[in-house]
Amino acid sequence: MKMLLLLGSLLAQAQPGGAAPQWFDKDTLFTAAGATAAVIAVTSVLQRLWAKLPARWFALVFSLALTLLAISVRQQGWTGINIFLALVNGLMTYAAAVGVNTVVTAPPGGAAPPTAQAGVRSYRWWH
Secondary structure (H helix, E strand, O other), rough: OHHHHHHHHHHHHHHHOOOOOOOOOOOOOOOHHHHHHHHHHHHHHHHHOOOOOOHHHHHHHHHHHHHHHHHHHHHOOOOHHHHHHHHHHHHHHHHHHHHHHHHHHOOOOOOOOOOOOOOOOOOOOOO
C-alpha cells in the first residue's frame, strides 16, 4: 500500500502544468519522477511474477534503456554528449528507484533489516 501511495505522489509531481494525474505519456514518462515511478512499478511487478528475476540488475538495465529511449522519442541526435547524459540520467533514475524501494521495504521504526532466512521472500532489491 505504501508503494502505491508513493508512486501516486511521484506521478502527481510529474504532471506538466499541475494537471490531474493520468496514465503515462511521452511527456511524463521521460521526466525524473516518471522514469523513477516506471522503474519501480515494472521491476516490482516482474519481481513478483518471476521470483528468480535479478531485480537489481533488471532495474539498472531498464533505467538505462528508458533514458536511451528518450533520445529517440524526443528526437535528439545520437551525439556523444546526449548518450553520456542519458547514461548519467539512467544511473540517477536507478539510484532514486533503489532509494524508494529501500525506504518502502524498510521495517517500521527504523529497525535494522532482518537477515535473510531460508524460505522467507524479500522484496528489497538491494541487499
